[in-house]
Every structure is written in structure tokens, then in C-alpha cells.
Amino acid sequence: MSAFWLFVLVVALAVAGFVLGRMRAMNDAGGDVRQLHSLPSYYGSNVLFATLIPGFLLLMGWLIVQPMVIQAQVSSVIPQTAYDDAGSLNLVMSDVRRVAQGLDLAVDTGALSKEGAVNLSAETDNVRSILGEVGVALGSDVESYVLQAAQKYRGLSKTGNWLMTLGVLGVALVGCVLALKRTNRNLRARNRVETVILSLLLGAASLAVLTTLGIVFSLIFNTIEFFKVYPWTEFFFGTTWQPSFGGGSKLGIVPLFWGTFYISLIALAVAVPIGLFAAIYLSEYAGPKVRAIAKPLLEVLAGIPTIVYGLFALLTVGPMLMSVFGNDGGLGWMQGGTAVMTAGLVMGIMLIPFVSSLSDDIINAVPQTMRDGSLGLGATKSETIKQVVLPAALPGIVGAILLAASRAIGETMIVVLGAGAAARLSLNPFDAMTTVTAKIVSQLTGDADFASPEALVAFALGMTLFVITLGLNIFALYIVRKYREQYD
Structure with a gap:
């Protein structure tokens, strides 16, 4: 499942949690709002945040970590002779990702079967021509190690996406169930919701500050490297x-x-x-x-x-x-x-x-x-x-x-x-x-x-x-x- 649709499912689950949390609080109060510690919307919002925030954080973290883990696994298939340094490896990996995306597109359009994409060989098949038919233009013929790395990339990406789907939905569902279980008329829902909102605002402000610091440090380190090779007085x-x-x-x-x-x-x-x-x-x-x-x-x-x-x-x-x-x-x-x-x-x-x-x-x-x-x-x-x-x-x-x-x-x-x-x-x-x-x-x-x-x-x-x-x-x-x- 794509990250977009997974996010939509988490949002839908959070909205359902909002409705259920509000209903549960009202039922516990016998339909009398005066018996509640907070307004009914706060109970629903408490369940919504308990569902949405853990799922969203896990989704964001997974999307950041998964490509790095997959690249580390796939790079082992690429021989050392194919690249000189980290920059050259990144160029090779860009070709690997392009071929992997082309194979996915070929499977989706029916140009290749799932088994055909897995068993494709650079020695016996014209991979460049096959991918060109589905609109993926390659500048040169696909090397065998690039094709093997792309096939491994596809397999790891598919496995990672399934694990991500199960993990994100599982965390969101657990958060929803636990929040619903704690929901009753005496729960200080307003305090919890306002604490979450304050944390979100603080996080947004901190993100802006950290972004500025990241920009400054990236400039400082490269500026120091420049002054190591060129006199600052002449500059x-x-x-x-x-x-x-x-x-x-x-x-x-x-x-x-x-x-x-x-x-x-x-x-x-x-x-x-x-x-x-x-x-x-x-x-x-x-x-x-x-x-x-x-x-x-x-x-x-x-x-x-x-x-x-x-x-x-x-x-x-x-x-x-x-x-x-x-x-x-x-x-x-x-x-x-x-x-x-x-x-x-x-x-x-x-x-x-x-x-x-x-x-x-x-x-x-x-x-x-x-x-x-x-x-x-x-x-x-x-x-x-x-x-x-x-x-x-x-x-x-x-x-x-x-x-x-x-x-x-x-x-x-x-x-x-x-x-x-x-x-x-x-x-x-x-x-x-x-x-x-x-x-x-x-x-x-x-x-x-x-x-x-x-x-x-x-x-x-x-x-x-x-x-x-x-x-x-x-x-x-x-x-x-x-x-x-x-x-x-």
C-alpha cells in the first residue's frame, strides 16, 4: 500500500475514533453534558490524537529509514569496480531505482508478469527495450549487476511496504483502542488535548529553529573547508x-x-x-x-x-x-x-x-x-x-x-x-x-x-x-x- 493511502486510512481511523470517543463519553454521562469534566468534543479529540499521532510518526520515521536500509542492503549486490566513491555509488543507485520503477510499471501495465520481472536476465533479455516500451527511457544497456540490484530493491521495497502498512495501522489501532478504553466522564480530556496541542506547537517552533541551525551548520562546515585551501584575507x-x-x-x-x-x-x-x-x-x-x-x-x-x-x-x-x-x-x-x-x-x-x-x-x-x-x-x-x-x-x-x-x-x-x-x-x-x-x-x-x-x-x-x-x-x-x- 502506498504511503498516501496508508495516511488516508489512519486519518479515517482517527475520525472514527473521534466519533466513538465522543459517544462513549456521552453514554457514560447518561447523555448529560453537565456530568462530563470536559466538553464532548475534547473526548473525541483525545481519541483522535491518540490514533493519528503515533501512526503518523511511525509512518514518517519509516519513510525516512526504509530507503537507507534498502540502499545498504542493495549496495552489497553492486561490485566495488562499478563505482569509485560514495558519489559514484549514488549514481549507480539512481540507475537501480529507475530500473526498479520501470519493472514495477511493466508489471502494472501487463508488459511483464510478476514471475517475468523476477526472472528477467540482462544476458538473455533486452531490458532496455522492454522498459522503453512502457515509457522508461534508459541512456544505455542495463548491466547485469544493475538488474540484480533492481530486482532485490523491488523485493525489499515490497516487503518493507507491507511491514510499514501493518506497523502503522497496528500502532494507530492500538492507540485508538487504549484511548477509548480510558474514556469516561471523569477523564480530564481537555487537559490532555491542550497538552498535545501545546506539544505540537512547540514541535513546529523547534522544527523551524532546527532547520535554521541545520542550514547554518552546513554553511559553516563547508566554509571552514574553503578557508583551509584558500586564504581568508584574499577572499x-x-x-x-x-x-x-x-x-x-x-x-x-x-x-x-x-x-x-x-x-x-x-x-x-x-x-x-x-x-x-x-x-x-x-x-x-x-x-x-x-x-x-x-x-x-x-x-x-x-x-x-x-x-x-x-x-x-x-x-x-x-x-x-x-x-x-x-x-x-x-x-x-x-x-x-x-x-x-x-x-x-x-x-x-x-x-x-x-x-x-x-x-x-x-x-x-x-x-x-x-x-x-x-x-x-x-x-x-x-x-x-x-x-x-x-x-x-x-x-x-x-x-x-x-x-x-x-x-x-x-x-x-x-x-x-x-x-x-x-x-x-x-x-x-x-x-x-x-x-x-x-x-x-x-x-x-x-x-x-x-x-x-x-x-x-x-x-x-x-x-x-x-x-x-x-x-x-x-x-x-x-x-x-x-x-x-x-x-x-
């Missing part, structure tokens, strides 16, 4: 970026950091005034009907994929700037459509909803009594906004701008398509430049040797970018908390 203070997988690379981050800073500065110069003015208009001047239409339309920009913005920069903004600042009929300042200005303008458009939405919410949080007091003292509306509303909302607005800056620093696709790939130090905003994120992508594209500094430098770049954006976020939170006004 942080070098002004030349010339990676060469043949050796002799110059991997200075300064030109990449300069391109990142320059493009982000232009983007903020576009996004901050437009976004802030839009927020002031929507919160202070626009009527309810205009606001109900304009605010969602403005926030549509936040839902556009960044690759679309990149294409917009490449096909529209770049040629438009070339017509004004280019060599052909323009001012001669721009050599091509990909430039810092191109990426900065488009990225600024992308950041407008980040600034406007956050600023709008912050301005709306300023109490109306402050506006009324200012207007009552004779100030005009514009004076009230300038001298009362904006100073009160300034910490939140600064925090919104800093969060938008961290978003700009981490952008990739707009830079790749709009700014070019040249790592240079230049003050001309119409020159092509690149950023840290774009070079992370380029260094990890292709067959990279992760023991070489040219590949490991991507992790050092990522760690540097992570520290910068983390610092901006912490500074934004500090500004908001330190200068935030507390209103009653």
Missing part, C-alpha cells in the same frame, strides 16, 4: 574575481559585494519613496472603495515570480534604457542592456509592495486620537501626517525598509538576467555587474568538484550573505523594539 579583501577550475583562481569578494550593494541601493532608491508615498496615500487619503481596490492590486506585485521580473528586465527595461543611454542614438553611457541600473529599477519595482504593505500597516497602527488632537490644534492634514503620524510610525517604517534591503541583497534571478555576470568595481550605474547570489549559482552549476576552492567558495559566499542579511534583520528588530511607541 575578504581581494578585488579580483577570476575563478579558474584549472588552478590559479582569484576569489576576492569585494567586487561581488560592491555589485550587491550598488544594485540594492538603486532598488531601495526606487522602492522606498514610491512604497512609502503609496502607503501614506492608502492609509491617510484614499477612501474605503479606492483602498479596497488599490491595495490588492499593489500587492499583486509581491506574487509575481522573480524569473518574470528578470525577463521583464531583459526584454523591456534593458532595451528601453539602451534607447536613451546607449551608443546607438543615446547618450553613449551604456554598452548593453544588462546593467546595474536595469536590475536596480526592476528590483525596486518588486520591492514596492514590501515597503508599502508594511508601512501601511504601521501607519494605520498610529492611534486616531493623535490625528484628531493635531487637527484640533489647527494643523492641516499634511502637517499632521508630516509632524505627528510619520514620526510615530518611523521605527516601523525603518524596520520595513531594512527588511526590504535584506530581500534585495538575496535576490538572484533579476540580477542574472538584468545585471550581467561581470565582477567589477565601477561607479557607473550603466555598467554590467554581478552579485554574490549570482556567483553562488554559477559556481555550483555543472560538474563541480566539491574538494576544490572554486566550488567551496559558493558556501563561503553564502555564509557571508547570511551574516549580512541576519545582521540587517536583527538591526531592524532592534530599531522597531527600541523606538516603538506603546499606545493604549
Whole structure:
């Protein structure tokens, strides 16, 4: 049975347990809710959680452990001569899994019988042709050890799936029966349910923290490996970026950091005034009907994929700037459509909803009594906004701008398509430049040797970018908390 249908069965069993638990509690109380310690729904929820959580945890654990156990068993069939290291073994195992899936598909479609799939031989049968008939394309003929490993993989997977089905359903059923057995009118069901919900919330929060720690540690370890083979002084203070997988690379981050800073500065110069003015208009001047239409339309920009913005920069903004600042009929300042200005303008458009939405919410949080007091003292509306509303909302607005800056620093696709790939130090905003994120992508594209500094430098770049954006976020939170006004 597939994991999906097994999960559906566990959910159905849990729902049935909810109904039975509620009925059992009501029957024990003689149909009088006042005799129950908790509301009837809590008794049902207690049985539901006792059924669903053990079954779901076992299912998740099984799905994680089973592939590792099967790979360890199947790899014994593969001769050592077929691979050199763990990476090569993973490639062989991917072929094994593909052949195993093809055999399953052939059996399901009737191209092979179950006995035929088990007795298939690479020496006497054209396995590649058989699997090709059912839509599984293989790049080369199937070696005998790959076929044997795939057949063993199928057998172990089938056995593991049956054991998983029995185990998950058994654990869920035992949990359901035990919870039903303990259900009576005196059971503190509400306390149990709230404890489970608190544990689930704590687990969700812990998962987010652990994920962040996992990302940080993966970057740290590879960054340490990079600095073992490349001097940190040349990385942080070098002004030349010339990676060469043949050796002799110059991997200075300064030109990449300069391109990142320059493009982000232009983007903020576009996004901050437009976004802030839009927020002031929507919160202070626009009527309810205009606001109900304009605010969602403005926030549509936040839902556009960044690759679309990149294409917009490449096909529209770049040629438009070339017509004004280019060599052909323009001012001669721009050599091509990909430039810092191109990426900065488009990225600024992308950041407008980040600034406007956050600023709008912050301005709306300023109490109306402050506006009324200012207007009552004779100030005009514009004076009230300038001298009362904006100073009160300034910490939140600064925090919104800093969060938008961290978003700009981490952008990739707009830079790749709009700014070019040249790592240079230049003050001309119409020159092509690149950023840290774009070079992370380029260094990890292709067959990279992760023991070489040219590949490991991507992790050092990522760690540097992570520290910068983390610092901006912490500074934004500090500004908001330190200068935030507390209103009653």
C-alpha cells in the first residue's frame, strides 16, 4: 500500500475514533453534558490524537529509514569496480531505482508478469527495450549487476511496504483502542488535548529553529573547508574575481559585494519613496472603495515570480534604457542592456509592495486620537501626517525598509538576467555587474568538484550573505523594539 493511502486510512481511523470517543463519553454521562469534566468534543479529540499521532510518526520515521536500509542492503549486490566513491555509488543507485520503477510499471501495465520481472536476465533479455516500451527511457544497456540490484530493491521495497502498512495501522489501532478504553466522564480530556496541542506547537517552533541551525551548520562546515585551501584575507579583501577550475583562481569578494550593494541601493532608491508615498496615500487619503481596490492590486506585485521580473528586465527595461543611454542614438553611457541600473529599477519595482504593505500597516497602527488632537490644534492634514503620524510610525517604517534591503541583497534571478555576470568595481550605474547570489549559482552549476576552492567558495559566499542579511534583520528588530511607541 502506498504511503498516501496508508495516511488516508489512519486519518479515517482517527475520525472514527473521534466519533466513538465522543459517544462513549456521552453514554457514560447518561447523555448529560453537565456530568462530563470536559466538553464532548475534547473526548473525541483525545481519541483522535491518540490514533493519528503515533501512526503518523511511525509512518514518517519509516519513510525516512526504509530507503537507507534498502540502499545498504542493495549496495552489497553492486561490485566495488562499478563505482569509485560514495558519489559514484549514488549514481549507480539512481540507475537501480529507475530500473526498479520501470519493472514495477511493466508489471502494472501487463508488459511483464510478476514471475517475468523476477526472472528477467540482462544476458538473455533486452531490458532496455522492454522498459522503453512502457515509457522508461534508459541512456544505455542495463548491466547485469544493475538488474540484480533492481530486482532485490523491488523485493525489499515490497516487503518493507507491507511491514510499514501493518506497523502503522497496528500502532494507530492500538492507540485508538487504549484511548477509548480510558474514556469516561471523569477523564480530564481537555487537559490532555491542550497538552498535545501545546506539544505540537512547540514541535513546529523547534522544527523551524532546527532547520535554521541545520542550514547554518552546513554553511559553516563547508566554509571552514574553503578557508583551509584558500586564504581568508584574499577572499575578504581581494578585488579580483577570476575563478579558474584549472588552478590559479582569484576569489576576492569585494567586487561581488560592491555589485550587491550598488544594485540594492538603486532598488531601495526606487522602492522606498514610491512604497512609502503609496502607503501614506492608502492609509491617510484614499477612501474605503479606492483602498479596497488599490491595495490588492499593489500587492499583486509581491506574487509575481522573480524569473518574470528578470525577463521583464531583459526584454523591456534593458532595451528601453539602451534607447536613451546607449551608443546607438543615446547618450553613449551604456554598452548593453544588462546593467546595474536595469536590475536596480526592476528590483525596486518588486520591492514596492514590501515597503508599502508594511508601512501601511504601521501607519494605520498610529492611534486616531493623535490625528484628531493635531487637527484640533489647527494643523492641516499634511502637517499632521508630516509632524505627528510619520514620526510615530518611523521605527516601523525603518524596520520595513531594512527588511526590504535584506530581500534585495538575496535576490538572484533579476540580477542574472538584468545585471550581467561581470565582477567589477565601477561607479557607473550603466555598467554590467554581478552579485554574490549570482556567483553562488554559477559556481555550483555543472560538474563541480566539491574538494576544490572554486566550488567551496559558493558556501563561503553564502555564509557571508547570511551574516549580512541576519545582521540587517536583527538591526531592524532592534530599531522597531527600541523606538516603538506603546499606545493604549
